[in-house]
Amino acid sequence: MADAPYRADVRRFSTRVLSNTQLTSNIYDLRIEYAEGAFLPGQFVNLYLNRADRLLPRPISVADGGEGWIRLIYAVVGKGTEIFSRLNPGDALDVSTLIGNGFKPSPHGTVYAVGGGVGVPPVFAAAKKEAARGKRVVAVVGFRAEPILLDDFAGAIGAENVYCAIEDASVIPALEARYPEIRFALGNVVTILSQIIPAEADEKAFMAACGPTPMLKALQEYVKAFDPENDGRSRFELQLSLEERMGCGFGCCAGCVTQIRDPQTGTVRRVGVCSLGPVFAGETVVFYG
Amino acid sequence: MADAPYRADVRRFSTRVLSNTQLTSNIYDLRIEYAEGAFLPGQFVNLYLNRADRLLPRPISVADGGEGWIRLIYAVVGKGTEIFSRLNPGDALDVSTLIGNGFKPSPHGTVYAVGGGVGVPPVFAAAKKEAARGKRVVAVVGFRAEPILLDDFAGAIGAENVYCAIEDASVIPALEARYPEIRFALGNVVTILSQIIPAEADEKAFMAACGPTPMLKALQEYVKAFDPENDGRSRFELQLSLEERMGCGFGCCAGCVTQIRDPQTGTVRRVGVCSLGPVFAGETVVFYG
Amino acid sequence: MGNDAEMKKNTDRPAAGLDMGVEIAGVKWKNPITTASGTFTLRTMRCYEISRLGAVTTKGIATVPWAGNPTPRIAETYGGMLNAVGLQNIGMEAWIRDELPVLRAHEGLPVIANIVGRTTDEYAEVAARLSETDVDMLELNISCPNVKEGGIAFGTAVEGVFDTTAAVRKATRKPLIVKLSPNVTRIVDMAKAAADAGADALSLINTLLGMKIDVYRRRVVLANKTGGLSGPGIHPVAVRMVYEVRRAVGLPIIGMGGVMSGEDAAEMILAGADAVAVGTAALIRPDAPVRILEELEACMNKMGIASIRELKSALIE
Amino acid sequence: MGNDAEMKKNTDRPAAGLDMGVEIAGVKWKNPITTASGTFTLRTMRCYEISRLGAVTTKGIATVPWAGNPTPRIAETYGGMLNAVGLQNIGMEAWIRDELPVLRAHEGLPVIANIVGRTTDEYAEVAARLSETDVDMLELNISCPNVKEGGIAFGTAVEGVFDTTAAVRKATRKPLIVKLSPNVTRIVDMAKAAADAGADALSLINTLLGMKIDVYRRRVVLANKTGGLSGPGIHPVAVRMVYEVRRAVGLPIIGMGGVMSGEDAAEMILAGADAVAVGTAALIRPDAPVRILEELEACMNKMGIASIRELKSALIE
Ligand SMILES: Cc1cc2nc3c(=O)[nH]c(=O)nc-3n(C[C@H](O)[C@H](O)[C@H](O)COP(=O)(O)OP(=O)(O)OC[C@H]3O[C@@H](n4cnc5c(N)ncnc54)[C@H](O)[C@@H]3O)c2cc1C
Ligand SMILES: Cc1cc2nc3c(=O)[nH]c(=O)nc-3n(C[C@H](O)[C@H](O)[C@H](O)COP(=O)(O)OP(=O)(O)OC[C@H]3O[C@@H](n4cnc5c(N)ncnc54)[C@H](O)[C@@H]3O)c2cc1C
Ligand SMILES: Cc1cc2nc3c(=O)[nH]c(=O)nc-3n(C[C@H](O)[C@H](O)[C@H](O)COP(=O)(O)O)c2cc1C
Ligand SMILES: Cc1cc2nc3c(=O)[nH]c(=O)nc-3n(C[C@H](O)[C@H](O)[C@H](O)COP(=O)(O)O)c2cc1C
Ligand code: FES
Numbered sequence A, B: 001m002a003d004a005p006y007r008a009d010v011r012r013f014s015t016r017v018l019s020n021t022q023l024t025s026n027i028y029d030l031r032i033e034y035a036e037g038a039f040l041p042g043q044f045v046n047l048y049l050n051r052a053d054r055l056l057p058r059p060i061s062v063a064d065g066g067e068g069w070i071r072l073i074y075a076v077v078g079k080g081t082e083i084f085s086r087l088n089p090g091d092a093l094d095v096s097t098l099i100g101n102g103f104k105p106s107p108h109g110t111v112y113a114v115g116g117g118v119g120v121p122p123v124f125a126a127a128k129k130e131a132a133r134g135k136r137v138v139a140v141v142g143f144r145a146e147p148i149l150l151d152d153f154a155g156a157i158g159a160e161n162v163y164c165a166i167e168d169a170s171v172i173p174a175l176e177a178r179y180p181e182i183r184f185a186l187g188n189v190v191t192i193l194s195q196i197i198p199a200e201a202d203e204k205a206f207m208a209a210c211g212p213t214p215m216l217k218a219l220q221e222y223v224k225a226f227d228p229e230n231d232g233r234s235r236f237e238l239q240l241s242l243e244e245r246m247g248c249g250f251g252c253c254a255g256c257v258t259q260i261r262d263p264q265t266g267t268v269r270r271v272g273v274c275s276l277g278p279v280f281a282g283e284t285v286v287f288y289g
Numbered sequence C, D: 001m002g003n004d005a006e007m008k009k010n011t012d013r014p015a016a017g018l019d020m021g022v023e024i025a026g027v028k029w030k031n032p033i034t035t036a037s038g039t040f041t042l043r044t045m046r047c048y049e050i051s052r053l054g055a056v057t058t059k060g061i062a063t064v065p066w067a068g069n070p071t072p073r074i075a076e077t078y079g080g081m082l083n084a085v086g087l088q089n090i091g092m093e094a095w096i097r098d099e100l101p102v103l104r105a106h107e108g109l110p111v112i113a114n115i116v117g118r119t120t121d122e123y124a125e126v127a128a129r130l131s132e133t134d135v136d137m138l139e140l141n142i143s144c145p146n147v148k149e150g151g152i153a154f155g156t157a158v159e160g161v162f163d164t165t166a167a168v169r170k171a172t173r174k175p176l177i178v179k180l181s182p183n184v185t186r187i188v189d190m191a192k193a194a195a196d197a198g199a200d201a202l203s204l205i206n207t208l209l210g211m212k213i214d215v216y217r218r219r220v221v222l223a224n225k226t227g228g229l230s231g232p233g234i235h236p237v238a239v240r241m242v243y244e245v246r247r248a249v250g251l252p253i254i255g256m257g258g259v260m261s262g263e264d265a266a267e268m269i270l271a272g273a274d275a276v277a278v279g280t281a282a283l284i285r286p287d288a289p290v291r292i293l294e295e296l297e298a299c300m301n302k303m304g305i306a307s308i309r310e311l312k313s314a315l316i317e
């Protein structure tokens, strides 16, 4: 490669905002110009604030993408995302190339796309892709009170395959009226899984999940229950997309490690969420503390 | 004042850019919205970049002002002024209230307004004000190659009273063609003063000056020569507007001191340029080094 | 132009009934915010109503006037600034005559006199003289990095801290705050030495020693070469030191170093400070101390915390 | 969005014929830019062409794999960041087997192995084992603030610096760089101890010890509580320390700490550094080290300076 011009895989560059619309009281839907619109569900990009007092990246999963654009759905949780929420179409924004290993394509006929809160966007991406690959996709998503992406799920996998858990009972009637074909339940995603899974056939299935840690832990437990011989072979192949605080967001600082158990040796190693994840095989994840 | 609402004299607030036009290769003319358009020539404002990596104020003298606006003329010398040069009409800009003691009104009939480079703007302000007070004003301004404000001087005090020193001989013919009524000379402001002062009557005169330190030192020497009895009473009452690096720009950090000799006691004290200056009686200034 | 979100005017008004009062070494402050020495002068009265503060802290006062360092004394840095003022001051007699009465005119506003010396005796002399006045507290600056004699030389060795504190302690019965330098290997040792020598409270941190070079002029920017680094960039160092000292020494702590917002002030108090001083922020935004006070109140409301006492013990460990 | 002027792509191309080469402890680097330990991994090869650098510096390597600290390991600060990675590494044997050959494949690129230990013996053991390889230089990290044993414990006392350096010196004939901690009262004493014990070069600075508290969650952000503060906010401290050490010790210095731009790198060299390491900047902008190299060249052109040697002696005092 001596004389061939070097082209970095990992780059930071400036792009433009196409749109930035508010979905709920604190969740925004950001579309940006992005040459590499073809992404793997589960991959993320680093957004940068370009401010001297906020130097670190904000990793955000890619929710959707196409010819020259990607879509990012983010919650306002701190100063950085608050600043993003004020972006307008045409504004410049610094962003990285696509990072990380996404969900592996499902080897099974059925896919459960399980997401909680702002963990739903990458799971939506997986659901859309798997449906396009001809898989039967069931989405089980959970929110406190304000769901997002329900129409998108309905469009991609059929409204009849969308289940939505809500923690705040008072909002359910209005949601049922607004989305008549989608089934709502009071509780969390596990509540729904417990209701619908027994009804499903006994075939193996793929489960792509992203959401708050308690939800991921519960899913790990949940799929274990379908492993009667306790030989690690659950009826579900679970994949989890994880979050950690990042220094670089591209594999150079060892800041973002999670604990992964080697299935062969049983040893637990700390590996980078940004470099070897964010998606890991569910049974290998050893949650901290 | 127990219950009366407190109104601070010194404030930082956000205002808007009205215009920002380039005058020379590195000098810009910035007009901003500013309620307190009535200023004393020699006063300055602090401009702030509102960036976490450039926290300190950029003090800039007020060159002109009117109903709801002031005019600032600044050279691009570093990162901060470079960023200012990219401001557009309508942009927000953080600024302080008016700071400092300006030139004292002239007690004499004739005023020499002597400026060098970006020291010319406050001197222009003084010239304009003294002319409006009915004084005869002679402007003696110096530049390397690219003069500024010559039309403004001509308008305020009459072109016949404007003298301009230029260091780069090659540009003089073009300048003479462009400003036929203004007299140009090769050299610096002292060159011109030496030429025109002997021709003037022997009456006392006021001299308001601002510019690079070597120029100010030369003027201090120059007016001393008109003090034949060496009793400190020069034919000229010289006032100098000084510059120092500022921490706050409003009298709270003791960063910006200059050395001033007490005319009575002879003791030299370090006093704040932003709080007791920037204008000082010429004979009292003890330059560093 | 970026938007300085931290410093933007806080529109949440504090709920009535927040208990902001603190007591530092027996002196009651109506709230925990004071000025950091060297960033407050009588001119500050033109920037905001100083009587709204918990206390005011003056710049260093010596036995006689000091000229300080030549200029440039100031350099801008990324997220901070360097200063090498070098403790210019008008001397104790002029201060007692010209400045103290002006500050005293503000009812209910404790005055903290920051004192400096070139020798232990000079420190003691200033302390003794100020003890004859009605100043409320003394702050011993043994941590100024910008003077050759005095200042940091006393503050970076355990014996220096102990001896200077002990000498001043003998000279005064006023509540005595000792201000520590962060330019040390173990701040806790310095804090203990001050406590052992009779300090009533501690201030930390003073500035970090730094330098800036103007690349194109090829010269060190400050006439004094090195200067003290202050401002938001050093805040994490200050928080760490307050946290460490709080766990080692029982004295009240006035925390400072890069406090730019009410949240930064709350962070200091969570780390263990009893009060918070605002320095560089007040140079950049004239009314920063009272803004930060308002923001602290808003922050406490958002946290659901009703008093400074409660905030002080709110850290979950 | 603000505009990060420092980091904007520099379009001035370096003039042909700039002499960027330096020699550090007998090892020739084609330019003075290297990576700061802990911010370079094999993945860096995806960010830029690492063979353009003067040298690469690895993260800390121990006798056996270390797990490092639990997460969160990272916190953002104003003008910087805190890290408490805690020297997670794969151990020397895995490094020699899996990583060294990959780096070695880049011709003309010196490899500096950063070494860590929990005891003096462990340091010596890593040094001895690496001496059997063709690694070019060793960097002794006695300044990591994020581990209980080893690291900073050795680096903040003159005896610790001397003993560790001496033990490693005995174990290796490779050029030995000692990396100093800024969390000390007198950096010059540490530099002299390292020099006396046989160091061939010095690296400074490692991170400042800091802490961040999440006010609304009421918790210290880092699982390790304290962490190392790096980034542009600490640059003036680094420049000051390089300046001081340069005037006290004759060894080559690799300067680091908040170098974000070519001008920052030039400032380090003017202060007395022979080479410059880029850390945090490379985490924020993947190709920062090579950008900074280009900017340094542009800066030298603007200064009218033709070689690093000339730049090194260009400070006017
Ligand atoms: C791989 C990955 C994918 C993500 N995808 C999404 C997404 O699609 N939508 C979404 O809303 N959020 C997502 N997050 C979380 C998102 O990165 C944080 O909410 C965001 O960085 C918060 O920034 P802030 O400035 O508002 O918060 P602040 O708390 O002010 O940020 C301070 C620092 O902490 C970091 N931080 C804070 N919260 C988190 C977090 N939960 N995870 C990682 N770093 C954090 C920030 O990046 C920053 O460095 C993802 C996180 C990871 C690691
Ligand atoms: C009272 C006063 C009035 C002034 N009026 C004018 C004016 O009308 N027009 C004009 O062009 N310039 C004026 N200056 C100078 C102007 O303030 C500086 O040129 C400007 O601050 C440079 O900023 P920068 O970020 O571009 O330079 P940088 O060198 O990047 O700035 C770094 C730091 O140094 C300070 N600094 C740099 N140069 C100077 C200087 N000469 N004086 C004071 N501080 C400096 C900056 O404020 C900043 O804090 C005045 C200065 C003073 C003190
Ligand atoms: C311009 C300036 C002058 C200072 N002078 C003094 C002083 O005279 N005595 C002192 O104890 N501290 C002095 N300090 C240190 C401050 O009181 C404070 O400890 C330090 O700046 C950290 O706080 P900050 O980051 O809020 O400024 C000075 C700081 C600045 C910026
Ligand atoms: C994430 C991170 C990890 C680090 N790990 C190490 C390390 O393993 N060994 C070491 O000697 N220094 C380590 N450092 C310190 C850097 O090498 C460097 O000394 C310091 O960060 C200052 O430079 P900077 O401001 O350019 O980052 C680390 C720094 C960071 C930010
Ligand atoms: S965030 Fe730096 S390695 Fe993952």
Ligand code: FES
Pocket (backbone or CB within 6 Å): B245, B246, B247, B248, B249, B250, B251, B252, B253, B254, B255, B256, B257, B272, B273, B274, B275
């Ligand atoms: S700049 Fe602070 S007192 Fe003048």
